[in-house]
Amino acid sequence: MKVAPSLLAADFSCLAQEVKRVEAAGADYLHLDVMDGHFVPNLTFGPLVVAALRPHCRLLFDVHLMIEAPERYLADFAAAGADLITVHVEACSHLHRTLSRIKEMGCRAGAALNPATPPQALEYVLELLDLVLVMSVNPGFGGQTFIPAVLPKIERLSGWIKNRGLNTEIAVDGGINREVALAAVRAGARVLVAGTAVFGVTDPGVVIKEFKSFS
Numbered sequence: 001m002k003v004a005p006s007l008l009a010a011d012f013s014c015l016a017q018e019v020k021r022v023e024a025a026g027a028d029y030l031h032l033d034v035m036d037g038h039f040v041p042n043l044t045f046g047p048l049v050v051a052a053l054r055p056h057c058r059l060l061f062d063v064h065l066m067i068e069a070p071e072r073y074l075a076d077f078a079a080a081g082a083d084l085i086t087v088h089v090e091a092c093s094h095l096h097r098t099l100s101r102i103k104e105m106g107c108r109a110g111a112a113l114n115p116a117t118p119p120q121a122l123e124y125v126l127e128l129l130d131l132v133l134v135m136s137v138n139p140g141f142g143g144q145t146f147i148p149a150v151l152p153k154i155e156r157l158s159g160w161i162k163n164r165g166l167n168t169e170i171a172v173d174g175g176i177n178r179e180v181a182l183a184a185v186r187a188g189a190r191v192l193v194a195g196t197a198v199f200g201v202t203d204p205g206v207v208i209k210e211f212k213s214f215s
Helices: 012-026 046-056 076-081 095-104 148-165 179-188 204-212
Strands: 002-005 030-034 060-064 084-088 106-112 131-135 169-173 191-194
Touching: 002 204, 012 030, 012 046, 012 204, 030 046, 046 060, 046 076, 060 106, 076 084, 076 095, 084 095, 084 131, 095 106, 131 148, 148 169, 148 179, 179 191, 191 204
Parallel strands: 002 030, 002 191, 030 060, 060 084, 084 106, 106 131, 131 169, 169 191
Antiparallel strands: none
């Protein structure tokens, strides 16, 4: 099991200290939600923030692009220090080409599915993917309630990955707490993207350790 704290829930007045805090607590990835106010109804940050944080953190930078036409900005985020770049199926006119471009730039490639998007959208690109990000809330804001209907989607994707002998990881993002984490792991998730559950507590190490024990 891996835990990827979502920067969206951090204290933005001291981001460097916040990422160091979760790194010391045992996090595996740092999940960075990039929002453009078009694909989702919120704005967050861009490549400059990613680049500013990169010298302060040794974690894998998992950059989640919740933006329209993400192919326009792949090079910027790769140059800023992204290790893994995840794009939304719903935002890509040419998903195969976009994922191939991410790999060509030396980054790991991920694809995200909104709650209403079926897993079949990834059936013909699974071999290109290092990560499938299953959104368990509608993207755009933190602190939302988990949507249980995504659990069968995780199970379906997990079955495909196992049957094809792939190493693709399944991550679940949204509304993660202890009960949700257990259900997601049982369905086949191997990366838990958690915001408030990690950044919102005094000792994130306790939460991270518990989540990792669910494997």
